[in-house]
Amino acid sequence: MWRRAASLSPLASRSKPSKLCQEACTFKVWESFSSESEIPTPSKVAPYITFVLGGPGSGKGTQCAKIVEAFGFTHVSAGDLLRREIASNSAYGSVILGTIREGKIVPSQVTVQLIQKEMESSDNDKFLIDGFPRSEQNREAFERIIGTEPNVVLFFDCPEQEMVKRVLNRNQGRVDDNIETIKKRLEIFDELNWPVINHYSKTGKLHKINAVGTVDDIFEKVRPIFAALRYILLFPISCFQCSSSSIFNVLDNLEGRAGFCMECAYLGYAELGLYEDAMALYFQMEEEGIEPDRFTFPQVLKAFGELGSFRLVGMYAKRGNIVKARKVFYKVANRDKISWYTTLTILAAVPSLELVVQIHRWVVRHGVEWNLSVANALIAAYSKHHELNRARRLFSHMPERDVVTWDTIISAHSKSREALLYFDQMEKDGALPDNTTFVSILSACANLGLRVFDLELDNEYNFELLMKVYGNVGRLEDAEREIDDGG
Ligand SMILES: Nc1ncnc2c1ncn2[C@@H]1O[C@H](COP(=O)(O)OP(=O)(O)O)[C@@H](O)[C@H]1O
Numbered sequence: 001m002w003r004r005a006a007s008l009s010p011l012a013s014r015s016k017p018s019k020l021c022q023e024a025c026t027f028k029v030w031e032s033f034s035s036e037s038e039i040p041t042p043s044k045v046a047p048y049i050t051f052v053l054g055g056p057g058s059g060k061g062t063q064c065a066k067i068v069e070a071f072g073f074t075h076v077s078a079g080d081l082l083r084r085e086i087a088s089n090s091a092y093g094s095v096i097l098g099t100i101r102e103g104k105i106v107p108s109q110v111t112v113q114l115i116q117k118e119m120e121s122s123d124n125d126k127f128l129i130d131g132f133p134r135s136e137q138n139r140e141a142f143e144r145i146i147g148t149e150p151n152v153v154l155f156f157d158c159p160e161q162e163m164v165k166r167v168l169n170r171n172q173g174r175v176d177d178n179i180e181t182i183k184k185r186l187e188i189f190d191e192l193n194w195p196v197i198n199h200y201s202k203t204g205k206l207h208k209i210n211a212v213g214t215v216d217d218i219f220e221k222v223r224p225i226f227a228a229l230r231y232i233l234l235f236p237i238s239c240f241q242c243s244s245s246s247i248f249n250v251l252d253n254l255e256g257r258a259g260f261c262m263e264c265a266y267l268g269y270a271e272l273g274l275y276e277d278a279m280a281l282y283f284q285m286e287e288e289g290i291e292p293d294r295f296t297f298p299q300v301l302k303a304f305g306e307l308g309s310f311r312l313v314g315m316y317a318k319r320g321n322i323v324k325a326r327k328v329f330y331k332v333a334n335r336d337k338i339s340w341y342t343t344l345t346i347l348a349a350v351p352s353l354e355l356v357v358q359i360h361r362w363v364v365r366h367g368v369e370w371n372l373s374v375a376n377a378l379i380a381a382y383s384k385h386h387e388l389n390r391a392r393r394l395f396s397h398m399p400e401r402d403v404v405t406w407d408t409i410i411s412a413h414s415k416s417r418e419a420l421l422y423f424d425q426m427e428k429d430g431a432l433p434d435n436t437t438f439v440s441i442l443s444a445c446a447n448l449g450l451r452v453f454d455l456e457l458d459n460e461y462n463f464e465l466l467m468k469v470y471g472n473v474g475r476l477e478d479a480e481r482e483i484d485d486g487g
């Protein structure tokens with residue numbers, strides 16, 4: 001049986017995956033979301049259990065049928081199992097029938113054992129357990145006997161009047177679908193259901209869904225919960241044999257939330273150093289409308305900052321997927337929380353000139369070419385690819401410039417006298433140099449065999465800053481010599 005016992009779970013192994021395994025997993029992950037495949041069902045993973053709650057007639061069974069169709073779950077209806085037991089004339093049959101007729105709850109042990117048998121006889125590892133747990137006793141019995149907890153709990157919230165109307169129209173010949181029994185069922189539901197709902201609400205696993213509306217409307221509220229699941233199930237694949245207490249904590253605390261998926265993927269991939277896959281997964285989730293609830297976009301970018309490059313754009317570009325690369329860039333470039341300094345870093349790290357040109361065209365089409373940070377970023381990117389003519393053209397047309405613009409163009413020319421000309425022009429424009437400017441100038445001077453003081457830095461501010469730069473780069477003797485010689 002598939003308990004989430006550490007020794008049995010593939011997530012629990014203490015060894016790191018081999019490089020080969022990592023690569024195989026990455027490939028699998030990549031493949032599965034690049035083709036619109038259905039949710040993968042990795043072998044040897046703990047089952048994914050969804051409890052489906054709601055009053056009689058709230059539409060649990062109807063929505064379960066749609067989830068089964070869309071996401072390949074196995075539907076286990078507690079009520080159906082009990083009715084099957086009655087029909088099979090088993091030892092429990094008559095007791096169960098009496099209980100259902102009175103609208104009461106069948107002893108938990110009986111129901112849980114039926115559920116257990118049904119799950120064990122299935123090859124699937126994704127289950128919808130419908131109409132269960134109906135009470136705290138049900139819930140405790142499941143945890144005790146099965147030894148696991150649900151990953152997600154759906155609660156179809158429906159007004160009583162609507163439930164009564166639906167049940168009376170159900171026409172399935174059920175012994176309990178009559179007005180007398182419905183009243184009792186509703187009373188019992190009201191008494192026993194809420195402690196269960198409160199429990200799962202506290203654990204963060206509960207998804208409360210307004211069950212009024214058409215079947216399709218309601219399913220549209222359900223769908224994103226399971227669309228997110230695709231990623232949850234990818235996560236164990238990618239982390240096969242990978243273990244970390246942080247992963248367990250994440251699984252235990254966050255399962256079932258859309259935001260969890262991203263964290264899950266992020267942490268999982270980060271564990272393996274597969275940042276590109278984490279990010280690719282993240283963008284894919286975004287496309288499907290799954291909004292992360294805990295990791296914000298800038299935080300993800302920070303991770304990339306730590307990586308030192310914007311590899312995702314590069315990754316797509318390398319795969320020849322310029323459209324995707326551009327799309328990613330668009331997402332990055334349109335987030336207001338992202339500093340444009342990050343954009344600069346990103347663009348400067350774009351590995352191919354072709355992609356820089358593509359991005360530049362995109363930028364022009366969207367009318368943001370002269371956004372100061374964008375233009376700075378493009379100059380940096382062109383400079384990095386030794387396209388100085390393009391960099392200079394952009395620079396000369398810029399309607400406004402800041403110190404970053406000057407630093408970028410000076411640094412792009414640090415091997416030639418033009419660096420000094422730009423520096424001169426900078427001063428004339430009244431722009432104040434910063435440390436980066438002086439580092440570039442120092443570097444240009446070194447390349448040209450010049451001394452900085454030959455540049456006639458005539459203002460006090462520049463002099464002080466220059467000394468600071470010397471100090472910062474550990475060239476105090478040079479600073480002293482310059483002072484002696486220049487003073
Ligand atoms: N959104 C809905 N609007 C109207 N009728 C519905 C809706 N969902 C389900 N029904 C109908 O209501 C009845 C009860 O639905 P069912 O899915 O069997 O509820 P439950 O499993 O919660 O008891 C069925 O006849 C079903 O066709």
Ligand SMILES: Nc1ccn([C@@H]2O[C@H](COP(=O)(O)OP(=O)(O)O)[C@@H](O)[C@H]2O)c(=O)n1
Pocket residue numbers: 054055056057060078079080082099100101103104105106107111130131132133134138176185
């Ligand atoms: N966990 C459960 C589920 C159902 N049942 C019994 O089965 C009846 C029918 O349940 P159901 O889930 O098929 O139907 P609805 O009440 O949701 O319409 C309930 O009224 C209970 O008597 C139970 O005892 N324990």
